[in-house]
Amino acid sequence: MSTITASNISDSTTTVGTSYVVNGSAKGWVNLTQDGTQAIQDSFNVSSITDIDVGRSTMTWTNSMSNSVYAASFAAWDITYYLTVSCGSSKATTGYLYACSRAGTTIKEDCDEVHLLAHGDLA
């Protein structure tokens, strides 16, 4: 693996520090299906997901976060219910528990696709 060491990146008009790029990058993301046999479609920095019950799963980071106040974005959709509300249930340095439910209800639902990504500080 080759390494380029630089303090700044420039396009000849604007210069930014490489720390802006590193700190602003997503530290992990995953695209998974909850319907049928659950599977991860693609990901980065994720070691596994765990199917807990209908609509609820956890994901675990390979490289943990430094603290649990990182920012996690979460979205899910389902072609049957179109608009599916989803929310995270609990967040830890090692991973994230999330749940999907139908819009306007507390009825949990397995979604066609779930997307999750996180920004913050790595351990």
Added chain:
Amino acid sequence: MTHGHLWDRLLEAKSRLEPVQSKYRVLFEDPATPDEPAKVLVPDPNWMACALAGGILPPIDTYQRDRDVPDGEPKEHPYAEPIDAMSEEEAIEYLIMKDIDPSVWRDYKGNRTIMKIVPVELIPSDRSFRNAWRVVQ
């Protein structure tokens, strides 16, 4: 230190390795919540590719020691020297110890079988009765 940070190795591996969909799943029940249905652990394909390739993932004992590290304190696993390639079966065992609570795979002393490694074909794709799944005894 020549091996760098774990996250950097994952970045490099993502650009080099083809994902590997595991043929196994881990079915388990949590003894702390006996009324909940069985859970299913699904290995990540990119993680599995790293495990099979070797030279990327840290030793499992670094994750186990990091379980006790308080929030915000430095952790050991991102900086540990990576381990060699594993077989898929060894990788599943590693993942159990990393991602499943020790109360399931180490501390449980009951008579029920609460964890099984199964081929993916044995996990039902029909989720109609998902909240009633149990580990078959």
